[in-house]
Amino acid sequence: MTADLVQLLAGGILLGGIYGLAAFGLSVSFGVLNVLNLAHGEFLMLGSLLSYCAFVQFGMNPFVSAVLVIPVFTTMGLLFFLVLIRPLGEKPHHELLVASILVTLGASLAIEDLTAFFWERPVTGIDYSLAPFEVGGVVISSLRLLILLFICVLAAGLQVYLRRTFMGRAIRAITQCREGAKVVGIPISGVSALTFGLGVALAASAGVFYVTLFTATPTMGIPLTVKYLCVVVLGGLGSLVGSVLGGLILGLAEALTAYYAGAEWSPCIAFVLLLTILIIRPQGLFGTET
Amino acid sequence: MQSKHEWVMVLSLALIAFLPVCPAAAAAPDAIVVGATVSQSGHFSSEVGPFKRLMDAWAEVVNKDGGIFLKEYNKKLPVKFVVYDDKSDEATAKKYYERLATVDKVNVLLGPYSSPLTFAASTAGENHKIPFIAICANSPKIYERGFKWLVGVIDLGPRYTYRYWEMIKAEGKAKSVSFVVEDTLHPQGVFKGSSKLAEEAGLKVLSSEIMPADARDFTPVLTKLKNFDPDIVYVSSNIPFGINFMKQAREMKLNPREIHCIHHSGVFRDPLGESAENVVGQSYWVQGMKLGDPKLIIELLEKSKVSEPMYPWAPAYVAAFQVLQAALEKAGTLNNDALMAALKGLEIETVLGKEKFHETGYGSINTYPSQIQEGKYVVIWPAEVATGKRVYPRPTWK
Numbered sequence: 001m002t003a004d005l006v007q008l009l010a011g012g013i014l015l016g017g018i019y020g021l022a023a024f025g026l027s028v029s030f031g032v033l034n035v036l037n038l039a040h041g042e043f044l045m046l047g048s049l050l051s052y053c054a055f056v057q058f059g060m061n062p063f064v065s066a067v068l069v070i071p072v073f074t075t076m077g078l079l080f081f082l083v084l085i086r087p088l089g090e091k092p093h094h095e096l097l098v099a100s101i102l103v104t105l106g107a108s109l110a111i112e113d114l115t116a117f118f119w120e121r122p123v124t125g126i127d128y129s130l131a132p133f134e135v136g137g138v139v140i141s142s143l144r145l146l147i148l149l150f151i152c153v154l155a156a157g158l159q160v161y162l163r164r165t166f167m168g169r170a171i172r173a174i175t176q177c178r179e180g181a182k183v184v185g186i187p188i189s190g191v192s193a194l195t196f197g198l199g200v201a202l203a204a205s206a207g208v209f210y211v212t213l214f215t216a217t218p219t220m221g222i223p224l225t226v227k228y229l230c231v232v233v234l235g236g237l238g239s240l241v242g243s244v245l246g247g248l249i250l251g252l253a254e255a256l257t258a259y260y261a262g263a264e265w266s267p268c269i270a271f272v273l274l275l276t277i278l279i280i281r282p283q284g285l286f287g288t289e290t
Numbered sequence: 291m292q293s294k295h296e297w298v299m300v301l302s303l304a305l306i307a308f309l310p311v312c313p314a315a316a317a318a319p320d321a322i323v324v325g326a327t328v329s330q331s332g333h334f335s336s337e338v339g340p341f342k343r344l345m346d347a348w349a350e351v352v353n354k355d356g357g358i359f360l361k362e363y364n365k366k367l368p369v370k371f372v373v374y375d376d377k378s379d380e381a382t383a384k385k386y387y388e389r390l391a392t393v394d395k396v397n398v399l400l401g402p403y404s405s406p407l408t409f410a411a412s413t414a415g416e417n418h419k420i421p422f423i424a425i426c427a428n429s430p431k432i433y434e435r436g437f438k439w440l441v442g443v444i445d446l447g448p449r450y451t452y453r454y455w456e457m458i459k460a461e462g463k464a465k466s467v468s469f470v471v472e473d474t475l476h477p478q479g480v481f482k483g484s485s486k487l488a489e490e491a492g493l494k495v496l497s498s499e500i501m502p503a504d505a506r507d508f509t510p511v512l513t514k515l516k517n518f519d520p521d522i523v524y525v526s527s528n529i530p531f532g533i534n535f536m537k538q539a540r541e542m543k544l545n546p547r548e549i550h551c552i553h554h555s556g557v558f559r560d561p562l563g564e565s566a567e568n569v570v571g572q573s574y575w576v577q578g579m580k581l582g583d584p585k586l587i588i589e590l591l592e593k594s595k596v597s598e599p600m601y602p603w604a605p606a607y608v609a610a611f612q613v614l615q616a617a618l619e620k621a622g623t624l625n626n627d628a629l630m631a632a633l634k635g636l637e638i639e640t641v642l643g644k645e646k647f648h649e650t651g652y653g654s655i656n657t658y659p660s661q662i663q664e665g666k667y668v669v670i671w672p673a674e675v676a677t678g679k680r681v682y683p684r685p686t687w688k
Contacts, residue, residue, distance in 0.1 A: 004513050004517070007509065007513050008509060008510060008513060010509075011507060011509025011510070011513075012507075012509070015506070015507045015509075113331070116331035116332070116335070117331065121557075123336040123529055123530050123533070123557050123561070124561065125533050125537070125560075125561025125562070126561065127560070127561055127562060127563030127564075127565075129537070129540060129541065129565070131688070132541050132542065132543060134543075139541075139542045139543050141538075141541035141542065143541065144541070213506075213537065214506050214533075214534050214537070215529075215530040215533045215534055215561065217333060217336070217530065218331070219331070219332055219333060223504065251507070254507060255507060255509050255510055256510075258501075258507070258509075258510035258511065259510035259513065259514070262499075262500075263499050263500065263501040263502070263505065263510060263511055264473060264500050264501065264502060266501075266502070266505070266507075266510075267502050267504070267505075
């Protein structure tokens with residue numbers, strides 16, 4: 001029984017790591033830009049498909065792809081921001097939010113349909129696995145563990161970037177007070193574009209791991225965005241630590257619910273957690289009150 | 291001279307007078323218009339995405355000789371398809387079938403892929419009294435509504451793997467089974483039938499786990515399965531669910547004596563690589579099977595560039611084309627009532643064996659158990675159609 005519980009905890013934590021990485025990009029673009037990017041899941045999907053191509057065409061290891069997609073998708077995110085988000089301009093806070101939802105939802109549907117039209121293989125998966133190892137009757141997937149380690153390294157790197165570099169500090173300053181950041185001379189537009197690009201790159205990087213573990217399809221984006229939105233709200237908007245811990249909590253909650261209450265109850269636990277957190281602590285576990 | 295004129299007049303009047311009573315061919319339409327939707331996008335595109343090409347290939351083959359002969363018009367009429375993308379969505383499929391019936395005014399409807407879409411779309415046939423031939427749809431719910439304008443090519447879902455359970459009973463090696471079921475119409479239907487058939491085959495059902503279609507983490511279920519240690523793990527699901535299950539089953543070293551995934555096509559096999567080895571599933575047709583005349587399947591697969599291991603439903607579509615052609619030839623007309631009557635009374639040998647419709651509309655074509663061996667599909671039961679031998683127990687994952 002104890003071994004089963006440890007097995008479930010290990011599985012939940014490994015799954016939660018993927019949730020955390022994917023959710024962080026969404027969190028950072030919302031926290032800094034007040035833009036709710038509903039096309040987030042589509043960038044994750046595109047990262048998955050690109051990684052699949054790299055694996056099949058060049059035999060590229062998914063861990064290498066996870067690094068290489070970052071500059072590619074940062075550029076894509078920058079372009080997306082400049083073409084679709086920037087024209088929304090200096091709209092009031094709530095209008096910008098609504099406009100961003102509409103624009104990114106439209107973009108999301110367009111990306112999904114175009115991909116489905118051109119992508120010959122509707123279900124995509126990578127035949128990549130590593131031998132698991134066993135500790136005291138608990139089987140640990142080496143691949144999932146490596147992915148979790150990679151996510152931890154990436155999260156630590158981002159934390160250093162946000163705390164030690166000018167751009168990182170600028171991002172944090174905008175998150176804390178947009179007007180104040182403008183007053184002290186932070187180039188809001190440039191930092192916003194880069195932050196959006198970073199969020200998109202993190203989604204794509206999560207997509208690389210996603211297709212390594214699961215199947216990817218051109219239509220998977222929107223349901224994933226909804227799930228990651230739950231993680232973001234759970235952890236607290238704009239909080240790196242909150243996103244990762246929110247992901248881990250959700251992963252664990254899903255695993256334990258599926259085992260003890262039945263697998264059919266597992267998907268709804270995300271929304272139960274979300275409602276509970278919204279009632280008890282509306283700013284999320286690690287969010288700050290505004 | 292005058293008498294000559296009189297004779298001509300009399301003859302002309304006689305011709306005019308007798309013209310309406312002389313038997314003659316009715317005005318023939320330009321073509322036999324067949325309406326259908328194909329899931330070219332959405333989650334079912336993994337199963338039937340390129341099947342419009344298959345339809346076009348069949349039309350090309352039939353039209354090469356002028357089309358299908360219809361006695362009422364005393365001529366061959368070419369086949370013309372009108373096809374829309376239903377996006378694997380029930381509401382979209384329903385909308386397009388209504389359009390096919392009312393705007394495109396098709397003569398016959400071929401069903402979309404899957405039971406949920408067919409359930410929704412088949413109302414168009416019933417509402418507008420147009421023969422509707424369901425293809426890959428086997429949920430009993432479809433045929434329990436008393437529809438008069440509906441027939442289905444394949445047998446009911448609960449019997450989808452009955453030949454597999456016959457094999458299990460006959461060989462007597464496996465003693466227990468656990469079910470993992472995707473919570474959608476077709477996998478649920480197959481599971482309900484299979485759990486009964488498994489018990490009838492003398493197996494002990496150790497557990498049944500129903501999971502949502504978008505399940506990604508199987509750790510809880512796999513942990514339970516490892517404790518139960520069944521001889522057979524039977525996964526009743528669509529392909530993406532099956533792939534995700536198998537990937538994690540290997541990661542967690544789940545080692546039953548046999549894993550059965552009801553859908554194990556090339557789309558399933560390729561992303562799994564070695565993990566798909568020795569998985570048993572179901573096939574309508576595999577090259578080399580001693581079943582029906584394979585010429586038409588091979589020709590259409592080549593023409594349409596559809597690969598059978600990647601799209602194992604293709605042979606069922608070919609059987610549907612044969613049913614349609616036979617019914618049209620038997621009816622000899624495009625009259626809806628006559629065509630439907632011809633369909634209901636049809637009894638033909640298709641590329642997948644004998645086809646005959648039950649009173650409620652479902653057909654008699656069913657699948658055969660097949661196993662992935664060195665990346666190839668081997669039909670393992672019954673002996674008269676088998677192309678190889680079953681590997682049991684499967685080698686364990688290290």
